[in-house]
Amino acid sequence: MPEFLHLLPPTQALQRLLDALPGAGPLQVERLATAGSLGRVLAEAVRAPHPLPPFPRSTVDGYAVRAADTFGASGSLPAYLQVAGEVPMGAAPAVEIRPGRAALVHTGGMMPKGADAVVMVEDTQRAREGEIEVLKPVAAGENVLPQGEDVKAGEVVLTPGVRLRPQEIGGLMALGITAVAVARRPRVAILSTGDEVVPPEAQPAPGQVRDVNSYTLSGLVAQAGGEPLRYGIIPDDRAALEQAARRAHREADLVVITAGSSVSTRDITAEVIRSLGAPGVLVHGVSIKPGKPTILAVAQGVPMIGLPGNPVSALVVARLFVAPLIRRLLGMTHQPYHAEVPARMAVNIASETGREDYLPVRLETTQEGFLAQPVYGRSNLIFTLVRADGLVRIPPAATGLQAGDPVRVRLFEGP
């Protein structure tokens, strides 16, 4: 298949890859302590074993009363109630509220039997010893949190595919659920290719450069929820790449190969992927810049992605394809919202129609808001992205952007 005959838009390309994968849901499930599951993806539905709050609670400091006893009460004509006791925090109230009675209750305290409302302490006055004046009426239910207001017993409170944030951890703890089933992290094999590439700890000879892609991609994989496995640097040699790719294909849930940058080495990547099984290469060439030579494939159920060798292209394309694929392998039910910052373009930017451009920009703060300043550098080397806060997407229909145009900068920090 000649390269780039049919360039697919990135959304269609991703969809074609996802459609070729076996059913949704996580690869495998593991059981973890809830306290250690922050950021993991839930693999089971969670039902509330009991209501929350588990008992009716006061929402203020005051007196638990029968609302009817306060009807018509005012500063000039208070209702007089006998104080039958105090509700201790953390225990069931010993008192029962009969007509004409009240009990001191603190915020969060359990409502005593017979009481249906709480008068705020500010709306009362001590009368004689053991008696209060209520200066304002309360309606039934006022200042009371009914049992099950937050969650009913048996209610599904969390569904599978949800990434656990601090509040989900808290919610599980509130229900006494101290262990949960989560998706195992997908193992993502990362292969860097190139005769010129040496490990970071090596002193490169003339003509050699250090491996960058293994490490940027490991970082992105970890951020997306995967477990990066570095398979090292593979020479531009069909047999060597096939051997390494075959091992990765056997051991990992997703194989990512950063191809050499010349056409011939890119062809080797596609050939090797094809040799690993059906359906093989699904997309070869995507209508984006950077990232045109991207390869998306599935070989015997294992997704494989061929990324451009250029570090900027590799990282930008990985955000578009590798991260969503990891989320799919985690069984996430929806993609996260893009973390974006609204800004205005600082300069005019040309773009070809029919192609989606991703432009690295730096945010500059002005009195009128953020300016998106393109990070120039025809080098397209890694420090281009070090100097950038995020990417501006130029849609395929646009011929470019004008200075002052509103844009949304997709932050590198975000999901």
Added chain:
Amino acid sequence: MPEFLHLLPPTQALQRLLDALPGAGPLQVERLATAGSLGRVLAEAVRAPHPLPPFPRSTVDGYAVRAADTFGASGSLPAYLQVAGEVPMGAAPAVEIRPGRAALVHTGGMMPKGADAVVMVEDTQRAREGEIEVLKPVAAGENVLPQGEDVKAGEVVLTPGVRLRPQEIGGLMALGITAVAVARRPRVAILSTGDEVVPPEAQPAPGQVRDVNSYTLSGLVAQAGGEPLRYGIIPDDRAALEQAARRAHREADLVVITAGSSVSTRDITAEVIRSLGAPGVLVHGVSIKPGKPTILAVAQGVPMIGLPGNPVSALVVARLFVAPLIRRLLGMTHQPYHAEVPARMAVNIASETGREDYLPVRLETTQEGFLAQPVYGRSNLIFTLVRADGLVRIPPAATGLQAGDPVRVRLFEGP
């Protein structure tokens, strides 16, 4: 000091706390392998030990030439050049380009001596054995990445206080910097108070509820880059709280106490903080909802924060005060951009002027973009936040928001 006499706006409150802390910069520095430093905050300036790229490289597949040899070349009148050899990937070229000569070079290959430009292979044609026709002229420097284009030798490429993203890790590796000095994670002590609070694994008796705040706050602390230390559940007792707070103050870099929700237990928190040293309580009461009873303090150089006991308030306030404080203790030089999603309010929302409101909302996708749907529930319990995607800030000057008003939803996922 009576509670809430002077409510400070949140930005001023935070500033007052930060101003009372010892100088900027991280608490302590530790040395890590660069490969394991994703998300950590750099504690040293990094200079490039050599330029990047380290040698001039071809950016295309083609022939390295002397540009002058191609001047005037065209399809009808090509320039004829002798092919003097091929530049191997990953090695210094053996050939030197003299006038009338060219050498095959691949993308990323090192420019041979004498050559100053590269003709793309598409713009050439094989003539006789060992000879090519150049069909288009190139200018000097064309298709060549000069040495040092990305980074000059000795240039400061990273400054202290930067959080390391995948691209910073990659940039460090490109320069052979395989270990870096980063800020030690601030140790954040978390104390939950309340006679009614029991650990998540306990079966609560009537009147008791499980600890939520220790776990939601641990999650937030970890996300912000701190190391959460849970000091457990402290009863509503001045002596017990003072003992626990004293130990936390000695062992941690930041102490967070979720106060009981009744006025009396909140007063205990402030008293205990005051007992730990000067300057003591700096802010007691912030003009926000939720979160009015927030306490910000510094005791002998250690920041201390008293949060409301309600789980929703505690987590919302922690995002506003605990997370920025952790970033300051990490020596971060600037706060990250808020990850936001633009949306429109689904309904009218009232708000008091002079107070900043943070409203939990769920995002709904419509054809016109996102709708921000407030997550109701007067319960204000933890599942309110489980159902929310983010917060809408209602500024202090506003009396509320109208349905259809444009808002920015601060995502919980973001920084």
